Amino acid sequence: MRIAVFGAGGIGGYFGVRLAQAGNDVALIARGSHLQAIQANGLFVKSATGDFHITPFIATNSPAEVGVVDLVILGVKAWDVREAAEQIRPMIGPDTGVLTLQNGVEAPTEVADVLGHDHVIVGVSPVRCFIETPGKLKHVGGINPQLTLGEIDNRASARVDSIHAAFASNQVSVQIPDDIQSWLWLKFAGAVTLGGIGTLTRVPTGVWREIPEVRKLVQDSIHEVVAVAAANGVTLPPEGVDVIHRGIDMMPANHMTSMQEEIMACKPSELEYWNGAVVRLGKEAGVATPLNDLIYYSLLPQEKLARRQA
Known part of the structure; x- marks a missing residue:
């Protein structure tokens, strides 16, 4: 080829x-x-x-x-x-x-x-x-x-x-x-969850995953993405939630997503295409996304500052 x-x-x-x-x-x-x-x-x-x-x-x-x-x-x-x-x-x-x-x-x-x-x-x-x-x-x-x-x-x-x-x-x-769309949205659910929670807490995955109250946020974030996906005609695999939870547990203790690393370094990130997309697509479909709203709008001021300075 x-x-x-x-x-x-x-x-x-x-x-x-x-x-x-x-x-x-x-x-x-x-x-x-x-x-x-x-x-x-x-x-x-x-x-x-x-x-x-x-x-x-x-x-x-x-x-x-x-x-x-x-x-x-x-x-x-x-x-x-x-x-x-x-x-x-x-x-x-x-x-x-x-x-x-x-x-x-x-x-x-x-x-x-x-x-x-x-x-x-x-x-x-x-x-x-x-x-x-x-x-x-x-x-x-x-x-x-x-x-x-x-x-x-x-x-x-x-x-x-x-x-x-x-x-x-x-x-x-x-x-x-x-169904490739199902796989695309499954990765998306994992990325916005790890990226959003990790960036909001500003600690590696190995730290926040051990706190039960924070771990519950994982479930909430995934369910919001699943609902937005369904409104867009995409069904995630039934085992998808468990796959993401297992993936979080298998991550190295010092793991951070690229979005978290970029935002913590005050660099432009893909926030708009991760948690921002959940919020935007949710609004278009009439699906409430309260946790991703909180994550996105909490991180947006720093994202705007980073882009002005880039």
């Missing part, structure tokens, strides 16, 4: 490297010092599963230089998705798939609004990766890499099967569920 990673600084870069290892032609689109380092030395990934490195067939900041590809992996932050969808047009052919990997539930729809539903492939993954230094990524979350994916409308497709085959040959566990 001919693959382009648009935003090679995190999870997109990680999966791009994995696909290149599997023998695919991978182009990396980045910017600044990170791009310069990739152009000079390739892209390195430091991981508990073993370090690895690739030299892409092209590293550039221009989608037009890459041309039409079979698959675009969209590796940008949630707030950049709509603009990124416009920027990748030169790489989109009639059958090109665009794999969204963002936190939140709105990225697939935003890409579809720009490029059309036929291009959108929804990806869900616990992998967490960030730029340690220019040209070098550090893989810190989802150490046993997993990817759940499917067409936005759950139809079977040869391109999804091709992605499955490419990853399966290179130590990434891939599954194609019957």
